[in-house]
Amino acid sequence: MANKSVLASLQRASVVYRTENGQGRQVWADVTLDIRQGDWLVVTGPNGSGKSTLASVLLGLCPLTAGQLVRDVGRFRGVLQSPDAQCIGDTVEEELNDIPGAMELTAEERALFYQEALLAVGLNVALNRTLHTLSGGQKQLLNLACALASRPAVLVLDEPTAMLDPASRIEVIQAVRRAHQQGTSIVWITHRLEEAAEANRIVAFGGGRVAFEGTPEAFFYGRDGEQAEGSSPCVELGLEPPFVVQTAWELLARGVQLRCYPLDADQLAEAVTPG
Ligand SMILES: Nc1ncnc2c1ncn2[C@@H]1O[C@H](COP(=O)(O)OP(=O)(O)OP(=O)(O)O)[C@@H](O)[C@H]1O
Numbered sequence: 001m002a003n004k005s006v007l008a009s010l011q012r013a014s015v016v017y018r019t020e021n022g023q024g025r026q027v028w029a030d031v032t033l034d035i036r037q038g039d040w041l042v043v044t045g046p047n048g049s050g051k052s053t054l055a056s057v058l059l060g061l062c063p064l065t066a067g068q069l070v071r072d073v074g075r076f077r078g079v080l081q082s083p084d085a086q087c088i089g090d091t092v093e094e095e096l097n098d099i100p101g102a103m104e105l106t107a108e109e110r111a112l113f114y115q116e117a118l119l120a121v122g123l124n125v126a127l128n129r130t131l132h133t134l135s136g137g138q139k140q141l142l143n144l145a146c147a148l149a150s151r152p153a154v155l156v157l158d159e160p161t162a163m164l165d166p167a168s169r170i171e172v173i174q175a176v177r178r179a180h181q182q183g184t185s186i187v188w189i190t191h192r193l194e195e196a197a198e199a200n201r202i203v204a205f206g207g208g209r210v211a212f213e214g215t216p217e218a219f220f221y222g223r224d225g226e227q228a229e230g231s232s233p234c235v236e237l238g239l240e241p242p243f244v245v246q247t248a249w250e251l252l253a254r255g256v257q258l259r260c261y262p263l264d265a266d267q268l269a270e271a272v273t274p275g
Pocket residue numbers: 017018019025027045046047048049050051052053054
């Protein structure tokens with residue numbers, strides 16, 4: 001991982017928001033974090049710990065109060081938590097027109113490009129639909145379609161599945177997986193810790209700082225099994241581990257030998273299959 005190119009580097013960064021009464025509210029401080037090519041970074045933490053603030057910082061929407069951020073903002077695209085905040089057009093087509101390079105295509109090429117962009121996230125809406133007639137989840141999918149079709153170096157997704165039904169959630173994960181396979185690095189902010197199975201690294205905010213950075217296995221099971229049974233950085237942050245992880249802990253507590261520390265159902269099946 002050390003020789004993978006660094007696409008963004010936060011160094012000793014802090015964010016303080018100005019509040020209505022003129023005082024400052026420090027969100028987090030002294031955050032040092034690299035995003036490297038090939039990363040699928042899951043960012044988690046309790047409510048209000050500063051996850052969305054990280055998305056805003058990476059997308060150039062929120063200035064740092066201290067420290068620095070080194071990255072080329074033009075290579076970043078994001079899907080924010082509130083879909084309306086990102087809709088700038090009146091119709092689906094106007095929104096898609098904003099994808100870099102789209103307006104340089106011929107009308108026929110553009111129609112095909114838009115069709116593929118919408119299909120990639122499983123969104124089936126007419127190009128002339130006005131945005132205010134779309135549901136929150138449909139707008140979120142449209143934002144994601146635009147972001148993916150822009151082929152960014154880094155895609156920042158803030159709770160991308162929060163408004164989606166299970167079928168759309170699977171479409172989104174698959175679309176982002178395809179983008180990742182094609183070289184886009186992913187920053188995936190979520191409360192749904194079962195989504196951490198996709199990650200090569202987890203960053204957890206807590207107590208105004210990065211409280212954990214490491215592999216999903218270390219986050220849920222402790223580093224090298226050093227943690228006391230059932231305890232882990234995840235639990236210490238007050239977060240509930242995914243059902244699969246809870247099941248694995250229960251099996252370990254009953255003396256069942258596991259072949260790996262599972263993060264999803266497939267891995268759990270593998271963990272209990274005799275070798
Ligand atoms: N524009 C703002 N002005 C003032 N305070 C803000 C602003 N945006 C966020 N905050 C505060 O900063 C803190 C971190 O907010 P942020 O949205 O980054 O947290 P989060 O971890 O994403 O939360 P959640 O899980 O609830 O979405 C919170 O205390 C929030 O109230």
